[in-house]
Amino acid sequence: MVDTMRLIFLGPPGVGKGTQAEFVAKEFGIPKLSTGDLLRDSVQKKTTLGLKAKEFMDRGELVPDEVVIGLVREKLNSAECQNGFLLDGFPRTVPQADQLEILLNSKGDGLDRVLYFTLPKNEIVKRISGRRSCPQCKAVYHVQAIPPKKNGICDVCGADLIQRNDDKPETIESRLGVYHEQTAPLIEYYKAKNVLSELEGSGAVNDVQRRLLALLS
Ligand code: AP5
Numbered sequence: 349m350v351d352t353m354r355l356i357f358l359g360p361p362g363v364g365k366g367t368q369a370e371f372v373a374k375e376f377g378i379p380k381l382s383t384g385d386l387l388r389d390s391v392q393k394k395t396t397l398g399l400k401a402k403e404f405m406d407r408g409e410l411v412p413d414e415v416v417i418g419l420v421r422e423k424l425n426s427a428e429c430q431n432g433f434l435l436d437g438f439p440r441t442v443p444q445a446d447q448l449e450i451l452l453n454s455k456g457d458g459l460d461r462v463l464y465f466t467l468p469k470n471e472i473v474k475r476i477s478g479r480r481s482c483p484q485c486k487a488v489y490h491v492q493a494i495p496p497k498k499n500g501i502c503d504v505c506g507a508d509l510i511q512r513n514d515d516k517p518e519t520i521e522s523r524l525g526v527y528h529e530q531t532a533p534l535i536e537y538y539k540a541k542n543v544l545s546e547l548e549g550s551g552a553v554n555d556v557q558r559r560l561l562a563l564l565s
Pocket residue numbers: 360361362363364365366367368383384385387404405406408409410411412413416436437438439440444475476478479480488489490491493494514523549550551552553554556
């Protein structure tokens with residue numbers, strides 16, 4: 349447990365951000381905010397926001413900035429985030445990053461580090477294609493690399509695992525295109541602010557964890 353830790357995990361879809369975010373949030377005792385999980389939750393509950401977000405997500409496009417910024421603002425203002433947080437999947441556009449900075453400045457807070465995950469494209473495609481997710485507790489598996497003990501069943505809560513709609517082959521390419529166009533500019537954005545660290549995302553989960561801890565310590 350540390351006093352405060354404000355982190356962003358940045359990188360292409362399927363690079364392993366969510367998997368490592370689980371670990372780091374526990375290790376440092378900070379809440380993990382995944383905009384992907386928050387949005388999928390709203391879709392599952394069929395809220396107005398969820399119904400609006402679904403069409404963008406299914407096409408592999410970004411949900412409009414104002415929707416996502418509203419979600420994150422509410423969370424960051426809540427009591428659980430006052431001593432730090434890990435943002436997984438946010439910001440994803442320059443306007444989102446600008447709004448985050450305005451919000452943090454208004455509280456007198458700053459970012460400690462932005463971890464930029466890298467992985468060759470063929471590995472990314474393999475990871476996304478083999479991902480299976482628990483719709484109930486959000487645990488994430490991979491059919492080959494990180495399989496559940498019982499085929500198709502979540503180890504944690506026993507629910508049936510699913511393949512995300514946006515993990516289908518036809519959507520993967522468009523998600524990667526959207527990443528390069530709209531999110532990759534954040535690499536230079538945070539480099540210029542001297543908070544960016546690059547993390548090689550290849551290798552086993554434990555290897556990535558070790559590299560990550562070395563960067564954060
Ligand atoms: P989101 O849920 O954020 O998806 P993403 O960024 O595309 O990231 P992924 O969840 O695909 O991958 P990940 O890097 O977390 O990898 P994971 O750890 O699961 O967003 C989904 C959609 O929501 C967006 O397309 C958009 O529409 C919307 N959205 C979300 N945030 C938004 C925002 N800020 N603005 C606008 N729209 C937004 O790992 C992948 C697989 O690899 C898993 O199967 C895992 O088990 C496996 N794996 C992980 N590590 C390893 C390893 N070391 N070795 C082998 N396998 C591994």
